Amino acid sequence: MRPRLHRYCARIVGSAFDGEDVVQDALVRALEAWPVAGEIRQPQAWLMRIAHNAALDALRHRKRRGWLEPETAVDDLPDDAAAADTRVAAAASLAHFMHLSTIERAAVVLADVFGYSLAETSELLGLSVAAIKSALHRGRTRLKAVAQMPAEQRRAINEVDRERLGAYVDHFNARDFDTLRHLLSEEVRLDLVGRAQFVGRKDVSKYFARYEANAACRLALGHAEDRVVLLAIDASTSADVAYVIVLDWEGDRLARIRDFRYGTYVMEGLDWVSSTPRASR
Numbered sequence: 001m002r003p004r005l006h007r008y009c010a011r012i013v014g015s016a017f018d019g020e021d022v023v024q025d026a027l028v029r030a031l032e033a034w035p036v037a038g039e040i041r042q043p044q045a046w047l048m049r050i051a052h053n054a055a056l057d058a059l060r061h062r063k064r065r066g067w068l069e070p071e072t073a074v075d076d077l078p079d080d081a082a083a084a085d086t087r088v089a090a091a092a093s094l095a096h097f098m099h100l101s102t103i104e105r106a107a108v109v110l111a112d113v114f115g116y117s118l119a120e121t122s123e124l125l126g127l128s129v130a131a132i133k134s135a136l137h138r139g140r141t142r143l144k145a146v147a148q149m150p151a152e153q154r155r156a157i158n159e160v161d162r163e164r165l166g167a168y169v170d171h172f173n174a175r176d177f178d179t180l181r182h183l184l185s186e187e188v189r190l191d192l193v194g195r196a197q198f199v200g201r202k203d204v205s206k207y208f209a210r211y212e213a214n215a216a217c218r219l220a221l222g223h224a225e226d227r228v229v230l231l232a233i234d235a236s237t238s239a240d241v242a243y244v245i246v247l248d249w250e251g252d253r254l255a256r257i258r259d260f261r262y263g264t265y266v267m268e269g270l271d272w273v274s275s276t277p278r279a280s281r
Contacts, residue, residue, distance in 0.1 A: 001044060002194060003265035005051045011109045012055040014098035015225055016270040017246055020193055022058050026051040048124055059102060086112045088144055094269050099146045104139030107132050161228045169219045177208040185253035193263030224272040231274055243267060
């Protein structure tokens, strides 16, 4: 379910990276709720509801638009999405979904991306079927209009980030991992997405051992979600970009590493551009 949950959460919060944080939060909530939840007859729907609530909490935390009921419910709209609506939703970027209100986003993703029926979408979101119809109608109309708009201009990339990540790439590709270990802060966090988490310089320092043993893996600079990221290319498995690594800094020290080696499903919804002429999307 994890890739499916991420596909939903990323579209609700408008970010592949933030969507993964929401998935982790949702899974923690599910583990905490499990002992007292009783019999769970529909585990996928149960997890989806938890993920939906976690995504809404993330939006509220970011002071974005909260959960809104439609002003009017439309009863006479068609029940099923046309094939064209489904194709538009499936191809839409995460940024496109952010032009919809939260309820429109949720309804379109559940109905047109995941294929839930009106009744199932209504149950998952706790809204009437009429309200779902209304949200779908508005959301589909808006998404089609947004999809036809010119691509939005990317925000300027922080040159400091570009320079220090460029230096990181140079040291990595030269297999100079001792220099990279020196960059770690004392309380650095490592998230091997979908696999494990570590905290503290001593434990996180071991992270580089796997890459030391894999000479076929190299990094390149890229842009995704208006930030500089690391693109991992492993010649032993693929000539194209396999996954991304995201670094967060405190001053000149590494505060957090998010390595998506085991979470490649994030690439599905991520618009990234390589700094090299090839392998851009």
